[in-house]
Structures are given as structure tokens and as C-alpha cells.
Amino acid sequence: MSDRKEAAAYARGRAWLELDCAALRKNVEALRKRLPASCKLMPAVKADAYGHGAQWIAKELQKAGVDAFCVACVQEGIQLRTQGIDGVILVLGYTHPQQFELLNTYGLTQTVIDDHYAKQLNAYGKKIHVHIGIDTGMHRLGIRSECVDQVLAVYQMEHLCVDGLFTHLCAADTMDARDTSYTKDQAEAFYRLAGRLKELGYPCPKLHMQASYGVFHYPEYAGDYARVGIALYGVLSTKEDTIRWQEELQPVLSLKARIATVKTLYQGESAGYGIQFTAKHDMRIATLAIGYADGLPRTLSSGVGSVLVDGQRAPVVGRICMDQTIVDVSGILHVQAGDEAVLIGQSGSQEISVCDIAAQAGTITNEILSRMGARLERVCL
Numbered sequence: 220m221s222d223r224k225e226a227a228a229y230a231r232g233r234a235w236l237e238l239d240c241a242a243l244r245k246n247v248e249a250l251r252k253r254l255p256a257s258c259k260l261m262p263a264v265k266a267d268a269y270g271h272g273a274q275w276i277a278k279e280l281q282k283a284g285v286d287a288f289c290v291a292c293v294q295e296g297i298q299l300r301t302q303g304i305d306g307v308i309l310v311l312g313y314t315h316p317q318q319f320e321l322l323n324t325y326g327l328t329q330t331v332i333d334d335h336y337a338k339q340l341n342a343y344g345k346k347i348h349v350h351i352g353i354d355t356g357m358h359r360l361g362i363r364s365e366c367v368d369q370v371l372a373v374y375q376m377e378h379l380c381v382d383g384l385f386t387h388l389c390a391a392d393t394m395d396a397r398d399t400s401y402t403k404d405q406a407e408a409f410y411r412l413a414g415r416l417k418e419l420g421y422p423c424p425k426l427h428m429q430a431s432y433g434v435f436h437y438p439e440y441a442g443d444y445a446r447v448g449i450a451l452y453g454v455l456s457t458k459e460d461t462i463r464w465q466e467e468l469q470p471v472l473s474l475k476a477r478i479a480t481v482k483t484l485y486q487g488e489s490a491g492y493g494i495q496f497t498a499k500h501d502m503r504i505a506t507l508a509i510g511y512a513d514g515l516p517r518t519l520s521s522g523v524g525s526v527l528v529d530g531q532r533a534p535v536v537g538r539i540c541m542d543q544t545i546v547d548v549s550g551i552l553h554v555q556a557g558d559e560a561v562l563i564g565q566s567g568s569q570e571i572s573v574c575d576i577a578a579q580a581g582t583i584t585n586e587i588l589s590r591m592g593a594r595l596e597r598v599c600l
């Protein structure tokens with residue numbers, strides 16, 4: 220069975236994601252429009268494409284002409300290759316020396332994490348393509364930008380093929396004076412290093428610095444690639460930023476689940492773990508076939524979150540369970556087992572966005588999306 224047929228066989232059974240491929244293509248075009256023609260997209264499809272399903276997303280992106288991707292780890296790179304994704308796949312994070320063989324076998328490009336790591340990579344003894352991570356102020360990974368000698372040493376390593384140099388901006392998401400000044404310093408440090416290498420006669424490989432916020436806030440820092448993640452999926456990290464750019468971006472994902480049963484909860488009765496909810500009056504409740512193991516944050520328990528049923532809001536009753544969630548459907552007429560509930564997306568004139576869920580859970584959209592459960596069915600529209 221083809222992947223698509225196999226997925227269709229289970230589609231919309233219990234709890235599922237609907238992926239709007241047209242929205243994805245629109246986001247690709249919107250981001251390309253913001254970048255000069257010389258700057259290509261290198262989408263971040265790590266964490267199963269921010270929970271969307273890397274298989275679908277990478278294939279759609281490949282159809283849209285994308286030929287470079289970045290992932291967090293070697294396993295994610297292998298998954299893309301075995302699903303027929305060509306082009307550059309850059310592993311942004313740490314790969315254990317025992318897995319260097321896999322970089323070679325699957326034609327993955329590895330980030331040079333620091334000078335010590337470069338030596339380890341070189342000691343593997345077979346050709347490995349690398350991008351050198353440059354630390355310009357985030358102090359997470361990379362060779363410090365002022366250590367020109369360490370960068371040059373990587374170029375000179377026999378088995379390493381330096382295809383690129385990149386840095387990561389750590390305060391590009393706000394335009395506060397402190398953050399813009401920090402970002403400017405990061406960019407200048409990066410360009411200073413690149414300039415110095417050029418002066419010394421070293422070939423200038425691909426340079427890249429922007430992630431999603433960089434593309435929107437600092438178009439002047441466009442390099443050879445833009446490593447776009449969250450924006451590609453049609454949102455930014457917060458509701459405020461998402462609204463600001465909503466003309467250009469469209470959310471790709473909706474999250475839905477089946478109502479397993481509908482029943483009456485009589486006055487004085489409790490529902491769910493820990494006796495956290497007691498009915499003040501007779502009410503109708505519905506049990507949904509989705510829980511925190513599917514990525515619904517447990518902090519949305521006890522009325523913090525709600526779902527949409529037939530265009531109306533149904534607040535969460537009691538504690539969200541691992542696999543199930545109870546909601547209050549009193550006042551929503553004709554609800555029955557087998558109906559759909561919308562957890563993220565539109566229902567009638569109502570909408571719950573991933574930004575709302577992130578705000579309720581006290582986090583950013585990136586975290587909510589990247590934690591979507593592996594067992595959710597993924598349906599490509």
C-alpha cells in the first residue's frame with residue numbers, strides 16, 4: 220500500500236491532524252517573496268516537521284522546488300532520505316561519533332559544533348560534508364566568531380568538506396532596543412568572520428543566519444539560505460506576532476478528535492481523575508478520544524482550554540487524561556458519539572488557533588506543535 224493509501228485507511232478514526240497543503244505552498248511563496256532570489260529556503264523539518272509529519276511536509280516542499288532541509292539529528296535525516304528526499308540535509312545538532320558512518324551512508328551534512336568536534340569528525344577518516352556552526356552570541360553551539368584560526372583549521376582538515384558557515388540569532392523575535400542591538404552585533408561578528416576568510420583567500424561557502432523571525436525582522440541579513448521553521452507552518456511563536464503577519468501566512472495544521480461517548484452528569488457527581496470537577500447542576504458531557512499523549516497540554520485541564528463542537532465552545536471538564544478528555548457539551552444540541560471535535564482549527568464561525576493553546580499553556584506555538592503525538596493520524600488535504 221502506498222503511504223497515502225495506508226494513511227487514508229485510518230484517516231479520521233480517533234484523533235488526527237489535517238494538513239492544508241495549499242496553505243503550506245502559500246507560506247513557501249510568501250517567504251520566498253520576502254527573500255532575494257539568491258537566498259533559498261532551507262526549511263527546518265526537525266521534530267517531525269514541528270509535529271506536522273515530516274514525511275508529508277518534506278514531500279510537499281520538494282514538489283515546491285525546495286532542495287535543502289535542516290533537521291535536529293541524524294535519525295531525522297535518515298528518515299527523510301529513506302522517504303525519497305534529495306538535496307542537502309543539514310543536521311543542526313550533535314551526532315555521536317558512532318553514528319558518523321550514517322552521515323556518510325545517507326549523504327547528510329553535519330554541523331561542526333566546535334573545534335574539538337571537528338577533529339572527531341575528521342578522525343572518522345571518510346569524507347563528510349559540513350557546515351561550520353559559528354557562535355556569535357547565543358553560546359549554544361559553534362566555534363566562536365573571533366576564533367578565525369579554529370575555523371581555518373576546519374577548512375584544512377583532510378576529510379571535511381566545508382559547504383557552509385552559519386550562525387543563529389538568539390534575540391531576533393522582538394524589536395526591542397536591547398534585542399536589535401544584540402542581533403546587530405551578532406550579524407556584524409558573522410560578517411566580520413566571513414570577510415576575514417575571504418581576505419585570507421579561503422573559498423566562501425554558503426552563508427546563513429536567518430530563521431523565521433530573522434526573515435521578517437531582518438531582511439537585510441539574507442544569506443544563501445534561510446532556515447525557516449515556524450513561519451512555514453503558518454504561524455509565529457506568539458498570537459501577537461502571528462496576527463501581525465497573518466496576511467502572508469496561513470496555518471497548515473488543524474487538530475481534531477472523535478467524540479467517543481456523550482452522557483449526562485447529574486448534579487453533585489464528579490468527572491475525571493482526582494475528583495477535580497463536580498457538577499453544579501445536571502449537564503451533558505462528552506468524552507473525546509484525545510489526551511495529553513497526543514499533544515494536548517495537560518495544563519488546559521479544568522476549563523482552561525476548550526474545544527469546538529458544531530461551531531460552539533465546549534470547555535474542558537476536570538483533568539485531561541493521557542488518551543482521553545472530557546468536555547462540557549451542555550447547550551450544544553444534537554451532539555452524539557462519532558461527531559468531530561476541533562481542538563485546533565475552525566468550526567462554523569469559531570476558531571481556536573495554536574496560538575490560543577500556547578497562551579493557555581504558558582508557552583510558544585513551537586512547543587505545542589513540536590509535541591503533537593506520533594500516533595495522531597495525518598490527513599493531507
Ligand SMILES: *Cc1c(COP(=O)(O)O)cnc(C)c1O
Binds near residue numbers: 265311387448
Ligand atoms: C529550529 C532552528 C531553526 C528554525 O527556527 P524557526 O524559528 O522555527 O524558524 C533555524 N535554525 C536553527 C539552528 C534551529 O535550531
